[in-house]
Amino acid sequence: MKITILYYSETGNTEKMAMFVKEGILSQAPEAEVELMNLKDEDSMNVEFLNASEAVVFGTPCxxxxxxxxxxxxxDTRWDCKLADKLAACFATANCMWGGADIAIQTVLQHAMTRGMFSYASGAGNGRPFIHLGPIALRDELEEKADLFRIFGRRVAEKTEKYFVKH
Ligand SMILES: Cc1cc2nc3c(=O)[nH]c(=O)nc-3n(C[C@H](O)[C@H](O)[C@H](O)COP(=O)(O)O)c2cc1C
Incomplete structure (x- = not known):
């Protein structure tokens, strides 16, 4: 199973949370291949791996x-990245609780659906911790939210394995 974590991180907050998501994925599926790609760094983009992935987890700063x-x-521009038929999930970082991070996640998932992806939010229906549309970490509480992001990663791995990996 291959999972791409695709994010943009200018000052490191979103990247830090991407690493916690990766830890969560690997705790659920130790055999999974997980690549982190920062849109800031062209060299980290591995389109071949992304296209072969069963899931893409997006991370955006608000x-x-x-x-x-x-x-x-x-x-809008990377049509060489084949997203259709993959699981999409999203997390965000922001400065403040009312800063619009929920809207950021919702918009990313809307783009993902437009590209033919299946949205997965982790939600509140999976029990505690409630993650709703996707986890959010404020810049002053990144470490505090580590476990939430790991659990999100675990759930993404579980659903990807169950619904997207051909057995
Ligand atoms: C241009 C710009 C706009 C931002 N707008 C918001 C905002 O509307 N709401 C908010 O909570 N934080 C806002 N922020 C703060 C970032 O979302 C936050 O610091 C984020 O964690 C940065 O992620 P990074 O360290 O991965 O680059 C903004 C930052 C920048 C640079």
Missing amino acids: YVANLCWQMKKFF
């Missing part, structure tokens, strides 16, 4: 109460 423009640019 910019102006929405997804960052670099992620928007990705969705």
Whole structure:
């Protein structure tokens, strides 16, 4: 099973949380191959791996109460990245609780669905911890939220294995 974690991180917050998601995925599926790709760093982009992935977890910093423009640019321009029929999930980082990170996640999932992906949010229906649309970490509480992001990663791995990996 291959899972891509595709994010944009300018100052490291989103990247830190991406690493916790990766830890969670690997705790659920130790044999999984997981690659982190930062849109800031062209060299980290591995389109071949992304296209072969069963799931893509997106991570965006909240910019102006929405997804960052670099992620928007990705969705608008990177048609070489084949997203259709994969699981999509999303997390975000932000400065403040009312800063619009939920809207950022919702917009990313909307783009993902438009590209033919199946949205997975982890939700509240899986019991505690309730993750709703996707986990959010504020810049002052990144470590505090580590376990939440690991659990999110675990759930993503479980659903990917169950519904997207051909056995
Ligand atoms: C251009 C810009 C716009 C931002 N807008 C918001 C915002 O609307 N709401 C918010 O809570 N944080 C906002 N932030 C803060 C970032 O979302 C936050 O610091 C994030 O964790 C940065 O992620 P990074 O370290 O991965 O780059 C903004 C930051 C920038 C640079």
